[in-house]
Amino acid sequence: MRPAALAALTAGLARTGNPSSLHTAGRAARRTVEEAREQIAAALGARPSEVVWTAGGTEADNLAVKGLFWARRTQDPSRRRVVVSAVEHHAVLDPAFWLAEHAGAELALLPVDGEGRVELDALRAELEEHGDAVALVSVMWANNEVGTLQPLEEVVGLAHRYGVPVHADAVQAVGQVPVDLRASGVDALTVSGHKVGGPGATGALLARRGLDLTPVLHGGGQERGVRSGTLDPALLAAFAAAVDEAVVTREEHAARVGTLRDDLVRRVLQAVPGATLRGPADATHRLPGNAHLTFAGCEGDSLLYLLDAAGVEASTGSACQAGVPRPSHVLLAMGVGEDDARGALRFSFGATSTADDVDAVVDVLPGAVERARAAGLSMAVGA
Amino acid sequence: MRVLAAMSGGVDSAVAAARAVDAGHDVVGVHMALSRTPAQERTGSRGCCSIEDASDARRAADVLGIPYYVWDMSERFEATVVADFLSEYAAGRTPNPCVRCNEHVKFAALLDKAVALGFDAVCTGHYARVVEGVDGARELHRAADAAKDQSYVLAVMGPERLARALFPLGDVASKAEVRAEAVARGLSVAAKPDSYDICFVADGDTQGFLRRALGEQPGDIVDEDGAVVGTHDGAYAYTVGQRRGLSLGRPAPDGRPRYVLAVEPVRRRVVVGPAEHLDVAHVRGDAAVWFGTVPPAGASCTVQVRAHGADVPARVLAADAGSVTVDVADGGVRGVAPGQSLVLYDGTRVLGQATVAATRTAADLAGAASDGPA
Numbered sequence: 243m244r245p246a247a248l249a250a251l252t253a254g255l256a257r258t259g260n261p262s263s264l265h266t267a268g269r270a271a272r273r274t275v276e277e278a279r280e281q282i283a284a285a286l287g288a289r290p291s292e293v294v295w296t297a298g299g300t301e302a303d304n305l306a307v308k309g310l311f312w313a314r315r316t317q318d319p320s321r322r323r324v325v326v327s328a329v330e331h332h333a334v335l336d337p338a339f340w341l342a343e344h345a346g347a348e349l350a351l352l353p354v355d356g357e358g359r360v361e362l363d364a365l366r367a368e369l370e371e372h373g374d375a376v377a378l379v380s381v382m383w384a385n386n387e388v389g390t391l392q393p394l395e396e397v398v399g400l401a402h403r404y405g406v407p408v409h410a411d412a413v414q415a416v417g418q419v420p421v422d423l424r425a426s427g428v429d430a431l432t433v434s435g436h437k438v439g440g441p442g443a444t445g446a447l448l449a450r451r452g453l454d455l456t457p458v459l460h461g462g463g464q465e466r467g468v469r470s471g472t473l474d475p476a477l478l479a480a481f482a483a484a485v486d487e488a489v490v491t492r493e494e495h496a497a498r499v500g501t502l503r504d505d506l507v508r509r510v511l512q513a514v515p516g517a518t519l520r521g522p523a524d525a526t527h528r529l530p531g532n533a534h535l536t537f538a539g540c541e542g543d544s545l546l547y548l549l550d551a552a553g554v555e556a557s558t559g560s561a562c563q564a565g566v567p568r569p570s571h572v573l574l575a576m577g578v579g580e581d582d583a584r585g586a587l588r589f590s591f592g593a594t595s596t597a598d599d600v601d602a603v604v605d606v607l608p609g610a611v612e613r614a615r616a617a618g619l620s621m622a623v624g625a
Numbered sequence: 626m627r628v629l630a631a632m633s634g635g636v637d638s639a640v641a642a643a644r645a646v647d648a649g650h651d652v653v654g655v656h657m658a659l660s661r662t663p664a665q666e667r668t669g670s671r672g673c674c675s676i677e678d679a680s681d682a683r684r685a686a687d688v689l690g691i692p693y694y695v696w697d698m699s700e701r702f703e704a705t706v707v708a709d710f711l712s713e714y715a716a717g718r719t720p721n722p723c724v725r726c727n728e729h730v731k732f733a734a735l736l737d738k739a740v741a742l743g744f745d746a747v748c749t750g751h752y753a754r755v756v757e758g759v760d761g762a763r764e765l766h767r768a769a770d771a772a773k774d775q776s777y778v779l780a781v782m783g784p785e786r787l788a789r790a791l792f793p794l795g796d797v798a799s800k801a802e803v804r805a806e807a808v809a810r811g812l813s814v815a816a817k818p819d820s821y822d823i824c825f826v827a828d829g830d831t832q833g834f835l836r837r838a839l840g841e842q843p844g845d846i847v848d849e850d851g852a853v854v855g856t857h858d859g860a861y862a863y864t865v866g867q868r869r870g871l872s873l874g875r876p877a878p879d880g881r882p883r884y885v886l887a888v889e890p891v892r893r894r895v896v897v898g899p900a901e902h903l904d905v906a907h908v909r910g911d912a913a914v915w916f917g918t919v920p921p922a923g924a925s926c927t928v929q930v931r932a933h934g935a936d937v938p939a940r941v942l943a944a945d946a947g948s949v950t951v952d953v954a955d956g957g958v959r960g961v962a963p964g965q966s967l968v969l970y971d972g973t974r975v976l977g978q979a980t981v982a983a984t985r986t987a988a989d990l991a992g993a994a995s996d997g998p999a
Contacts, residue, residue: 543696544742547653547692547694550692551653551692551743565679565695614742616741617737617741617742
């Protein structure tokens, strides 16, 4: 956790008080919550009243997708279509699938190009054909696996022409690229604490003033009735401190991790035969701290083990409930074959990453890939 | 050594992994995902492919402080163990899927991948002992706890694979000792029930599983003279030696119970008869695997012909690299089903194993001495 967030958290934990209470302790707690709200709003181009606290990015995404769908359909029963990109995080995709299965929604998945960018022509066609029936569009700010920045300005321009609200999951983007609710024109925006060096289980949905959201959590009526539940001042203060610092230091951070990332990609492509960079070829179209590569003929789990054993922590993407690594839906949507998708590795650069880390990866990776290839080949069924 | 501990999510493999850690090895836990169905979630804790088992294995690895991975072996498992299970039943034999899993998955695909990734050995929670023989060769022996011994299902791996296998539970006195050790180590799987069912038959209903996969193939149940005494929905549902579940409409003339003597899927026939016609004299096995030299004809040994079956005295009639025939006439062996494993022992030491191909009863030998060898 960022020191500023940790300081805010530990200072806050020592204090008691429910921000919904009227007594002195309650008022002090409320003040902390509201200052955090002002801080996060200022950092992300929103008004304080546009911040809805949630217990993380997943809840904020659920509130956006379900809340917008229910609200729009209540106003106009013909608006039943939920339009989301095929490369969304599961926190957006799965609520959309759930609405289609259980709440009468029609799901439209927007295809992406080979670099993971939403096909604007497909969105245009969708809106031309079904514009009056669309309840919402959800397109992430930047993809969590391959780092692709989405053309949100164009998405917003198209959707608003048909009176359709746009939600953007910006969990990966905050602190990496400029994120500003008002400037983007986006109607609702998800942000999460743990991705910016804040505490886990903190998040917020920034929802443009006047945007109708049907609650997902009902109860005591906190957050103007949109999201009930007692708030934790210490967690929120730490969350806001982390977001604030991530935004203030963004430019410097992005330049630093971008240099490391570019160095890693260049050297890995040179050193490892069969390595392919996935996502945008132009580094300015992807998150600065993201590198995503596939290694033909390798099982991702073999690579993961070999790298971990050598002290390098990477990620393969997603796993099913039992923990079985699955080919990523993002890569498959980009047109990557299932076999290639199995040999995927994502390297994320953060505040603690150094040039030595890049050297370590470049040292270890060629041997690991060679070994993983040998192990992969011995798995051929019938061998 | 760098040791890969195969962790099913059960208590045995968890304690085995713990003992490998204690022995000073560099241990990594791996749970094999064997089911193609992603949401195979069961009530209870049987089998080895449920989500609950995967998280139990992860929890145990966390307690032991070792890295943990899930490896997807489902394709291999389907293509070998499950496919073999179905084709063997369809052919009227009675397969042992645990033997096939050890042969094709655990001590084959898993071990190969482990070795390719730089591991020296695979550790499992099987009850069997590996002993270094006089000539330095590694021998497979029955476990100290005869009741839990699993050398019968392990013999198929052969000596080369055995050299890379680690069975830390071979010496324990009883399962109770393993459970007590799990409690002492703070492993939450200590009280988890044992698994007895076939792991890929989710509800334990093997008959239903076979019927769904193979379809109904109705036919007759006949006596040894060919007289029809009942009907069935699929010969594959019957096993040689089986008595229960025949639902014969007509009692035997002598009123004695009848047993399945033969399963003939091509003719869709199940042959039944009296118990003494199951008394086996000779057993022939194919696909033999030997630990050390092939035993000479005339050698005395003991054999086990089914999982959890008794150790019975036997004599080798003929043996070569690929097959073996044993005389078990004095062993009181009844109803050996083709497809089961025939494992030969010298005391506690495994000599080798083969897959039962055919048997001859005492009556066969008396009546048809000119038919050639069994």
